[in-house]
Amino acid sequence: MLSVRIVPCLDVRDGRVVKGVRFRDHVDMGDIVELAGRYRDQGADELVFYDIGASPDGRAVDVGWVERVASEIDIPFCVAGGIRSVEVARAVLLAGADKVSINTPALERPALIAEIAEAYGSQCVVVGIDSVRDADGVWRVRSHTGDPTRTKAPGKTTLDWVREAQSLGAGEFVLNCMDSDGVRKGYDIEQLKAVRAICNVPLVASGGAGTVQHFIDAFREADVDAALAASVFHSGAIAIPELKRALREAGIEVRL
């Protein structure tokens, strides 16, 4: 039986791991390979590296650190941020990343999803979605979220975007619920359930993890395949070995 996945997300800026709250005030967390190795040893099932500087700055990902991670780390990892073309996706995948995650560039040009899927298979195309509940109660996507001063609301509803991206060949979704991100009040179960209902490929919950129970809730109630978190792991508030033991005790299949 397939295990659920616990996925620490490492925000990368200028080749270092950083973390901010609600996408602001970035603090240096340490060297990429060192932190990746620590999470691997703790039992992380997969890692996401999000180059938070790449997309708003108009830069592509520097593949040097991707190669460094790939040569040292023996669990799968995904690179997000600044992947705007098949050429950049190819460079990142050939440098050793297992998947690429595209967000703003996919909203700007949805055909990019199909192009990468055709070249390297759906399994390596992750579509990241930053989603906000608007005043009218409808979930809609945001783009350019790497820099809060440049964040845009292109007007697409989150559910329409999931359907469209899936039909273009997205192999996985990371749904980042921005209203709950960084505040540790729990994943947005209602929104995750709504997306789960229309999503046939793996779905990763993101935004809001604060306690072990929040992970249990996301897997049990929203039936997500993986849960992503950053600050609770970086700060040590939740240790991955204890989290996974608690998941197993709750009857959820995990890799120990």
Added chain:
Amino acid sequence: MSLRPHGGDLALIDAGGANLGSVMYALRRIGAAPRLVRDADELGDPERIILPGVGAAAPSMALLTSRGLDVALRASEAPLLGVCVGMQLLFEGSDEGDVACLGLLPGRVRRLRGGPGLRVPHMGWNRLELQRETSDDAATLLDGIDEGAHAYFVHSFGVPVDETDGAAVLAATTHGERIVAMVGRGRRYGAQFHPERSSATGLRVLDNFMKLPA
């Protein structure tokens, strides 16, 4: 696990897959020195061959054929390990692009059925169900691998256990249906999962392959 250096000529086939670099790094981690091979002329007479692959079966097979590697791989008697799509290419054919493959192992690659709660791609860590005793030669690949060990899978097509010669199946995994996780017959081996991304279990499989008699 012993990480003694592995000498000998190891050919790593470039079949256009995106995991080529990851497989190379993993081999270096266990002390092997893979030599990249792009076409039949470069193959020579290696002691061992690894055929990685990520992507679709049809373009990978077309690439091998255009470089003469289909003929060369069929003719080679060196131990051969296919990884992911590389394993699928060892079988007779694939429904992915309806393509004839190398035909080194009996069976056909099918689209994973999926179903309620069974996402496709089959993506993540799943358990290995060992099918063989480690006493026979082919099962050397399973040395030190525990029943139920986790390995990392990412694929939408696979070989259902009942679509191949059961005697060749070294390990299966279950994603609704039972699919081949590891296969071995004669000197032809394969892993549907990614040993290069399956932590200690994966490195052990690669190490076991390097210890097979050349």
